[in-house]
Amino acid sequence: MSEHEYTPTSKAGKWFNDRLPLLTLANHLTDYPTPKNLNYWWTFGGILTFCLITQIVTGLTLAMHYIAHADMAFESVEHIMRDVNYGWLIRYIHANGASMFFLAVYIHIFRSLFYGSYKSPREIIWIIGIIIYLLMMAAAFMGYVLPWGQMSFWGATVITNLFSAIPLVGEGIVTWLWGGYSVDNPTLTRFFTLHYLIPFLILGLVVLHIWALHVPGNNNPVGIDIKKPSKDTVPFHPYIVIKDGFALLMFMIVFAFFVFYAPNILGHADNYIEANPLVTPAHIVPEWYLLPFYAILRSVPDKLLGVVAMLSAILILAVLPWLDTSKIRSAVFRPLYKQFYWILVADVLILGYMGAMPAEGLYLLIARVATAYYFLHFLVILPVLGLKERTIPLPLSITEPVLGGSPNMAMAKKKESKIE
Amino acid sequence: MSDKKPERRDFLFTASYAVGAVGVAAVVWPLVDQMNPDASVKALASTEVDVSSLKPGNTITVLWRGKPVFIRRRTQEEIAEARSVKMEDLIHPEKDEDRAKNPEWLVMLGVCTHLGCVPLNDKGDYDGWFCPCHGSHYDTSGRIRKGPAPWNMEVPKYEFVNAKTIKIG
Numbered sequence: 001m002s003e004h005e006y007t008p009t010s011k012a013g014k015w016f017n018d019r020l021p022l023l024t025l026a027n028h029l030t031d032y033p034t035p036k037n038l039n040y041w042w043t044f045g046g047i048l049t050f051c052l053i054t055q056i057v058t059g060l061t062l063a064m065h066y067i068a069h070a071d072m073a074f075e076s077v078e079h080i081m082r083d084v085n086y087g088w089l090i091r092y093i094h095a096n097g098a099s100m101f102f103l104a105v106y107i108h109i110f111r112s113l114f115y116g117s118y119k120s121p122r123e124i125i126w127i128i129g130i131i132i133y134l135l136m137m138a139a140a141f142m143g144y145v146l147p148w149g150q151m152s153f154w155g156a157t158v159i160t161n162l163f164s165a166i167p168l169v170g171e172g173i174v175t176w177l178w179g180g181y182s183v184d185n186p187t188l189t190r191f192f193t194l195h196y197l198i199p200f201l202i203l204g205l206v207v208l209h210i211w212a213l214h215v216p217g218n219n220n221p222v223g224i225d226i227k228k229p230s231k232d233t234v235p236f237h238p239y240i241v242i243k244d245g246f247a248l249l250m251f252m253i254v255f256a257f258f259v260f261y262a263p264n265i266l267g268h269a270d271n272y273i274e275a276n277p278l279v280t281p282a283h284i285v286p287e288w289y290l291l292p293f294y295a296i297l298r299s300v301p302d303k304l305l306g307v308v309a310m311l312s313a314i315l316i317l318a319v320l321p322w323l324d325t326s327k328i329r330s331a332v333f334r335p336l337y338k339q340f341y342w343i344l345v346a347d348v349l350i351l352g353y354m355g356a357m358p359a360e361g362l363y364l365l366i367a368r369v370a371t372a373y374y375f376l377h378f379l380v381i382l383p384v385l386g387l388k389e390r391t392i393p394l395p396l397s398i399t400e401p402v403l404g405g406s407p408n409m410a411m412a413k414k415k416e417s418k419i420e
Numbered sequence: 421m422s423d424k425k426p427e428r429r430d431f432l433f434t435a436s437y438a439v440g441a442v443g444v445a446a447v448v449w450p451l452v453d454q455m456n457p458d459a460s461v462k463a464l465a466s467t468e469v470d471v472s473s474l475k476p477g478n479t480i481t482v483l484w485r486g487k488p489v490f491i492r493r494r495t496q497e498e499i500a501e502a503r504s505v506k507m508e509d510l511i512h513p514e515k516d517e518d519r520a521k522n523p524e525w526l527v528m529l530g531v532c533t534h535l536g537c538v539p540l541n542d543k544g545d546y547d548g549w550f551c552p553c554h555g556s557h558y559d560t561s562g563r564i565r566k567g568p569a570p571w572n573m574e575v576p577k578y579e580f581v582n583a584k585t586i587k588i589g
Contacts, residue, residue, distance in 0.1 A: 154537065158553060161536040176452075180461045182486030190455065278481055278488050280537040284553050298554055303534055303570050359555055 028214070033233035034240050035220035037398050041115075042218070043247030044108040050248055051101040052206065056199050058094040066146065068192035070185035073148035074274040092263040098140050099266045100255050102289035105133060109317075114341055116329030117219040123321040125212040130318045132205050137290065137314075139198040142191040149271030150281050156183045156191070158284060162297075165307040182277060220398055223330030227397045283358070291355030292348050296374070298359040299367040309371065316378050323378055325386030333392040337385055344377050461485075466589030468581060471525075479541050481530055484588045488530035488538050489576065490549075491586060494560065499523045501547065502561035512571045516561040519575050527578050527586060528562045534569035549573070 006027040008014045017023040065084050067076040080087035109129070112118050118126035145156045160177050164170040179186030217226065217233075226232045234240070258266065266288060270281045286294050293310050300306035316323075331338040347370050354367035395401050467484045471491055474480060479492040494502075502516040503523075520526045530538050530549075537553035544550030545566060546559035556567030563572040578588045 154553075158535040158537065161534075164536075176456050178457075179455050180457050180486060184461075184486045186455075186458070186461070277483065277486060278538065280552060282552050284537065298568075301568055303568055306568065 030235065030237040032214060032236040033217065033226075033229050034236050035218050035226060035232060035398055036234045036239075037220050037222060037401070038218065038240070038243075039221055040243075040247055041107070041111040042220075043244045044104050044111065046244035047104045047248055047251050048101070048108060049206065050251075051097060051104055052199065052202060054097050055094065055101060056203070058090050058097060059196070059199065061090050062094055063196065066192075068146070068189050070148060070188050070275075073146060073188060077147045089259070092259045096255065096258040096263060096266065098143065099258070099287070099289065100251075101136065102140070104251070105136065106289070109133070110345065113344070114331045114338075115219055115221060116223055116324070116326075116331070118321050119324065119327075119329050120321065121216045122213075122219060125209060126321060127318055128205055128209045128212060130314075132202055132209065133317075134314065135198050135202050135205070139195055139202070140287065140289070142195040142198075144271075144287060145188065145191050146195065147271060148188065148275045150273045150275060150279075151268045151271040151284070153183060153275035153277065154280055154284050155286060156187065160187075162307050162310075165304040167304070184277075219329060221330060221332065222395060222398045222401060223328065223333070224394050224398060228399075232398045285356055288352070288356075291353075292351035293355075295351040295355035295367045296371045298355070299364065299371045313371075313374060316375070320378065320382075324382045326382075326389065326391070327386075328391045328394070333394055334385075334389055335392065336389045340377065340381055340385065344374075347373050347377070466587055468585055468587045470584055471586055472584035476524070481538075482588070484576070489588055490526070490528055490530040490541070490562070490573075492526045492541075494520070494524055494526055498547065498560040502559060502563075505559065505561075505563075509565075511564050514561075514563060514572055516563075519561050519563070519572070522580070525586075526560075526562060527588065528573045528575045531573065532556055532569055533564065533571040533573065534567070539573070 006024045008017050008023050013023055062080065065076065065080045065087065067073060077091070080091050082088075084090075112126065112129075141155070141159060145152045160174055160183065163173045163177065166173060175181065177187070178184065179190065220226075268285065285291070293313055296313050297306045297310040300309045326334060326337065328334055331341055351367065351370045351374065354363055354370065357363040359367070464485060467482060467489075469480070469482050469491060471480070471493070474491070474493040476493050476495045477498075479490055481488045481490055483489070499516075499520075502520075505516070507513045507515070516523070519528070532539050532551040532553065534551065534554055534556050537551050539549035539551040539556070539558060541549060544557035546557050548560045548562060548565075549558040550556070551558075551567070551569065554568050556569035557565050558569075558573060559565050561572075562575075564570070576588055578586055581587045
């Protein structure tokens with residue numbers, strides 16, 4: 001964004017920067033102009049970076065003690081918990097860190113949905129984000145298999161069997177994924193390898209995500225382009241750094257609560273029983289962050305179509321910039337969209353709850369209605385709404401509402417304060 | 421581009437790309453195929469099971485190729501029930517006579533054909549098996565009757581080595 005030339009003050013700095021312009025990059029990152037009206041929903045990008053680094057650091061240290069073998073994996077995790085110095089702490093941070101990561105990513109995604117951050121010219125940022133989200137799900141799933149408990153084993157069995165729904169080649173693909181005729185040692189060792197690899201892929205994609213962000217700059221709660229950088233923006237450092245830092249501290253309090261006071265509340269007791277290929281636990285449920293998609297899978301009575309519906313529910317997000325026909329970004333100026341937005345939030349929460357309940361009777365019926373509504377929202381409501389909705393006039397600049405210039409803005413401000 | 425006549429150089433490019441693609445494929449294949457079942461996994465081909473202690477109505481579960489296999493000695497009522505079902509009532513039509521050559525003995529993979537859980541014995545609406553994961557009901561012949569599973573539970577290759585022993589695989 002900042003187009004001005006940067007010259008390091010020291011001679012050594014200039015010498016180095018002429019050969020590798022790292023200092024120019026650092027200067028760009030600190031001076032990066034940020035809309036001055038960003039609210040706390042914008043702090044989750046920084047929080048997510050923290051989550052990724054936490055997972056990588058705790059993961060690396062766990063890997064020094066973990067043994068990826070079907071006969072020893074379960075025991076080595078117990079060894080980490082009981083014998084390794086601070087092993088319990090590192091493992092609890094890693095296990096709950098996955099949940100915290102997803103909590104933050106869901107807030108981050110729904111922030112984008114509310115303020116239309118996925119719209120032109122930010123489609124590529126959004127699509128990279130969806131790829132990161134998919135990789136996160138893959139990493140979380142494979143990580144959950146590593147302790148080789150009952151939920152690990154049967155979760156792996158059920159999820160890999162999803163591929164058997166593919167006509168003709170499905171069974172062959174599942175055998176290939178397993179490296180055998182059931183989930184067994186070859187499956188565990190390759191899952192460990194991939195679980196180790198994916199975070200670094202995510203790290204690379206995060207760099208691209210931020211790079212793509214720094215081309216058009218941040219969206220903002222008003223959702224209009226920056227008109228005068230000198231008036232509408234503040235430099236990233238120190239303004240956003242301090243704000244992100246404060247939000248991160250608040251987030252770490254929640255994180256610490258789970259790690260120190262309820263480390264197993266988000267897990268399943270069955271996973272403290274070693275994997276047994278002869279007995280399936282009575283209720284197989286994925287981790288909470290995958291429940292909405294699990295509910296969609298189960299609400300379709302056909303095996304192949306269920307898998308297709310579940311995958312479509314995620315992939316539909318990638319084409320969202322083209323499904324939403326409205327040019328107005330922020331829901332603050334879209335009175336109808338705002339209502340449908342909150343219905344979607346409720347719908348996803350309902351799906352999540354249904355995913356944890358047995359798939360029968362009333363639960364199944366509600367899950368089916370909620371699944372239908374989920375697709376209705378993206379495939380019908382969003383395209384039509386963009387063409388039909390009467391939106392509230394946009395302010396001239398993002399500074400205008402701050403200065404209280406226009407009557408429209410008074411309204412927008414009032415609504416915004418409600419959201420915050 | 422379209423009105424340009426292909427030159428010798430275009431031919432060279434195309435030929436180079438083609439050779440390169442074959443080379444890449446030849447290198448990628450071993451990297452992909454190493455994930456398929458290895459020789460030691462394939463070698464665990466068969467298991468022999470002593471079934472002399474089973475009474476009618478009993479089921480044992482044995483492990484074969486890492487998967488559970490149900491061996492059930494069926495009662496006369498169960499056999500009658502399995503054989504009286506009309507083919508048009510079945511999701512995956514198979515005659516009980518073809519699934520259990522010796523009607524008293526039903527041998528099949530104890531793996532739900534939906535997503536691979538182990539169904540529970542003597543449960544469900546059809547007096548056979550019930551899968552707790554996503555609610556598939558199987559009858560006394562292990563055939564899918566209700567729920568999301570697409571096929572009947574698979575009957576592996578097996579034989580009676582003598583009156584007491586079944587060899588699976």
